[in-house]
Amino acid sequence: EDLVFENCLKSVEESKKLVIADFSPRNFERLETFKEIAEKTSRQLVVTAKDAYMLEAMRRVDGVERLKDVKVYKELKDVRDKWERKIRNELKDNLIDPVNISKNPENYILCFSFYDLKHLLDIKPDNGAYIYSSSEAFDEEQDFDFIRLHNWLDRFNFEIYGFKMELIGGRLKPLFVKGYHASGHVSKDDLKWLIETIDPDTIIPVHTSNPEWFVENFKKVEVVKEGKSIEI
Structure with a gap:
């Protein structure tokens, strides 16, 4: 995890634009790693409402406050589920919308996964850095997910850390760069x-x-x- 911290910190320091960190907030150690990186680089860490809900639920079980100094992304949509309305009300002082992020993208690290990249259409970054700090693909369907992920990042001119795409056996496959994830596998x-x-x-x-x-x-x-x- 120390090596992950050093490599991810260097990647964030090299970027003068928006940073996306792709990891599971259920990986509490990785969450703390990126909270420290955000502090060292004078950025704010932003998680999705879904992840904030999970972290708040964990706090009620073990008493550990994991959302301190963390912002919650305010998604633009008309209809919200009951759980989302609840967490937005409880953490209303922590909410930040895409408009504010787009004004100063260099001030933020967004904890987004592949399925959250649709929010880039609202944030409208001109470029940035994407750090993949999670598990490797282990089947063909996940390989396809990484192809789609790469296309999204290419569309917004993001520098990619943690994986790269290469043509192997006539088709594109993700190759994962060591040092950005400490796997339990x-x-x-x-x-x-x-x-x-x-x-x-x-x-x-x-x-x-x-x-x-x-x-x-x-x-x-x-x-x-x-x-x-x-x-x-």
Whole structure:
């Protein structure tokens, strides 16, 4: 996470325009990382109403105030759900609309995902920096999402950090740049090294869509079928 902080801080410092940081606010450590980056670069961090609602709900559970010094994006739309009206009323002093952001875009870091980029049509930035600080794509459908994401960013002349698009095998695929995300997942090579180092008596694959990989690469693998149990 320290390396993520250093790389993301450098990317924000290099930009004199709007910055978008794409990460999950449920990653509380990453949220704190970008709050510190915002403070060091004299910017304000802005989250969506949906993320603010989730962070406020978490505060009521664990008592941790995560929205301190954070602005909430005031989306332009006519019809709002009950939860959105509620959070906008509770955090009305923290709201900021696209008009104010567009006046001084260099003062903000927007916590937007791919599905929030539609708001750029209201903010109308002429360029900026986009930092991808989240998990890598793991299937073909997510590859397509990154192609669409890249097209959006290209439309608004954003400098991209954290991934790039390359033509591989006749089609565009995202390649992810190390140092912008500290994943909780592990590569196949690292996982194989870990298992061989530990040398377990039994391997039970869980939280994986490919248990066959373990069967093909290791002995003493127990694959638990759905609805069944195994005694350890």
